Amino acid sequence: MTFQSILLAYDGSDTSRKAAVAASELADRFHSKVEAIHVMQPPAPTAMLELTIPTTLDVQEQWKDQARRLLDEAQHLLGKSNDPLTTLLEGSPGPSIVEYAARINSEMIIVGHRGLNRLEEILIGSVSLYVIRHAHCPVMTIKD
Template identity: 30%
Template sequence: MVVQQYRRILVPVDGSEEAELAFKKSVAVAKRNGDETELHLLHVIDTRAFQNISSFDSSMVEQVTKTAKKTLDEYVDYAKKQGVAKVSYTIEYGAPKTIIARDVPQKLNADLIMIGATGLNAVERILIGSVTEFVTRTAVCDVMVIRTNLDNKPVAVPKK
């Protein structure tokens, strides 16, 4: 029997609890798959969120970027302390859905995306769409949606 060995794992992180669980589980997968496994973290700053602000200035984007870098540096440090040798990150700007599902996985030649389950309820998904749902439908590689904690217990009761 052949066991799938993922070598280039992409983990989108956005500061949510779901994304942090996906990150922590990705660290465990990377460790199990060996020293050749590359773990790549991705944070996408949705620049469309700034387009509606009339007093937009670049300092807002700079502050969001600074906060993201701090969090990503902490994640890299955690992964390395857990024994993952190859861990890196990028910060991208634009529409998260296509960047996560297509652009970055193609650029990195990723073979797995580990993404947190959405925290949106059904009405919110209809109105604004779920990044996770889009990624699972359109990604250029395998996608694992993380719905449980490190003990494989549900994080919360699903919203109705």
């Protein structure tokens, strides 16, 4: 089995850095195209009592700048020989990764897994678990 297109979900964590290395190695082995994506989930407006404080444009730009830096880091980790693409998405990470992978017809998704316990998965969710359950293609998870 070969993979012509690999999608790397990158969030800057240690496991996503390891996932970038794995994606680079697979891309070298299979001469695959690699695309790194980062899903930015902008801060929602904050509600305090009866007052809603919207996020400012400055805060939103800071989040976008940080997301772009993460994608630059991913591109560096993937290496120039793979000529990786990078894409910034906005939304909920799990569904955004799955939807984008289907849209570009990715043949594999590589994502880091933080190793949450069952209660943490229930309370805060697991992006990697969502991707595994909903992706149209094979998913490789990289653990701590």
